[in-house]
Amino acid sequence: MVKELLVKIGLIYKQLTSRDFKVLNAIEKGMRRYEYVPLELIEKYAKMPEEHVVLVLSKLHRLKLVKRKTIAGYKSYRLTYLGLDMLALKNLVDRNVLVAIGDRIGIGKESEIFKGIAPGDKPVIVKFLRIGRTSFRQTRRVRSWADKPILDWYKQSKIAAEREYKALRELYRVGALVPAPIAYSRHVVVAEYINGVELYRKPQLPDPEKVFWSILDTVRIAYRDVGIIHGDLSEYNILVSIDDWKPYIIDWPQYHYRDEPMSDYYLRRDVEYIVRFFHKNYRVRVSLEDALDYVRGEDEEG
Numbered sequence: 001m002v003k004e005l006l007v008k009i010g011l012i013y014k015q016l017t018s019r020d021f022k023v024l025n026a027i028e029k030g031m032r033r034y035e036y037v038p039l040e041l042i043e044k045y046a047k048m049p050e051e052h053v054v055l056v057l058s059k060l061h062r063l064k065l066v067k068r069k070t071i072a073g074y075k076s077y078r079l080t081y082l083g084l085d086m087l088a089l090k091n092l093v094d095r096n097v098l099v100a101i102g103d104r105i106g107i108g109k110e111s112e113i114f115k116g117i118a119p120g121d122k123p124v125i126v127k128f129l130r131i132g133r134t135s136f137r138q139t140r141r142v143r144s145w146a147d148k149p150i151l152d153w154y155k156q157s158k159i160a161a162e163r164e165y166k167a168l169r170e171l172y173r174v175g176a177l178v179p180a181p182i183a184y185s186r187h188v189v190v191a192e193y194i195n196g197v198e199l200y201r202k203p204q205l206p207d208p209e210k211v212f213w214s215i216l217d218t219v220r221i222a223y224r225d226v227g228i229i230h231g232d233l234s235e236y237n238i239l240v241s242i243d244d245w246k247p248y249i250i251d252w253p254q255y256h257y258r259d260e261p262m263s264d265y266y267l268r269r270d271v272e273y274i275v276r277f278f279h280k281n282y283r284v285r286v287s288l289e290d291a292l293d294y295v296r297g298e299d300e301e302g
């Protein structure tokens with residue numbers, strides 16, 4: 001495990017002043033044009049005297065918020081993931097989306113998830129997308145939307161967060177069981193906290209068949225009303241609420257559109273995981289074809 005991951009994001013955030021954020025913002029702006037942003041450009045964007053910028057940069061470097069490189073004799077800087085995290089947090093706090101960030105509650109293939117508090121003491125999750133970070137576990141499935149190698153981690157993670165937020169918004173609007181989306185900034189998505197247990201832990205469900213069909217309802221709404229397919233559906237991306245045993249489908253950034261060429265394949269694979277899991281662990285016996293018919297709505301049209 002990489003050390004940086006164990007750093008308390010909230011503790012670092014608290015050490016930063018508005019001057020520090022000015023410099024972080026300036027580097028971010030420069031990164032639209034440069035991988036490493038020359039010091040001179042940082043000074044220009046930050047509108048701060050050189051001595052101040054240099055002092056701030058050494059603090060940011062010490063906190064591991066920036067990486068340094070000398071390119072053709074020019075001192076240059078770029079944000080690290082942690083640096084980008086700080087900018088996203090600042091934006092969410094300034095917009096009054098977040099009041100506090102707490103402990104890390106999950107770490108997935110391409111994200112870290114923290115618990116947070118929204119105004120009114122509302123518990124939320126703060127999901128930091130970490131696409132293309134080599135220290136992370138290999139992705140199980142290929143992301144068709146992120147195939148372009150020119151996109152670096154920074155852009156990919158921002159695209160992923162925007163995708164996830166927008167998918168959640170569409171799904172939530174039409175009544176699918178997904179965490180309510182709250183906001184996103186850069187590579188970070190804030191959503192409703194579900195007080196639940198991951199399905200892979202095989203919780204004792206009072207009515208497994210009901211949970212099974214409820215999952216298919218969400219898959220069906222996604223497919224028919226929103227026109228998307230999850231693409232990574234499995235017992236790992238389903239949270240069952242321990243208050244009412246409702247299953248929430250999470251983790252949407254890799255979704256596919258219904259009208260893509262491979263969509264039948266993705267839909268079948270998603271549904272097959274669920275059918276198999278419920279068959280094996282809960283003795284729910286529904287055939288894949290019946291489940292697919294239900295999702296596609298062919299039971300009604302026939």
Ligand SMILES: Nc1ncnc2c1ncn2[C@@H]1O[C@H](COP(=O)(O)OP(=O)(O)O)[C@@H](O)[C@H]1O
Nearest residue numbers: 106108109110111113125179192193194250251
């Ligand atoms: N809305 C949520 N409420 C509570 N816990 C969540 C929520 N979203 C994610 N988690 C926790 O974080 C873990 C990883 O989240 P997920 O969105 O699947 O990211 P990844 O892409 O990293 O797999 C989940 O297995 C779950 O434990």
Ligand SMILES: [Mg+2]
Nearest residue numbers: 108236237251
């Ligand atoms: Mg997941």
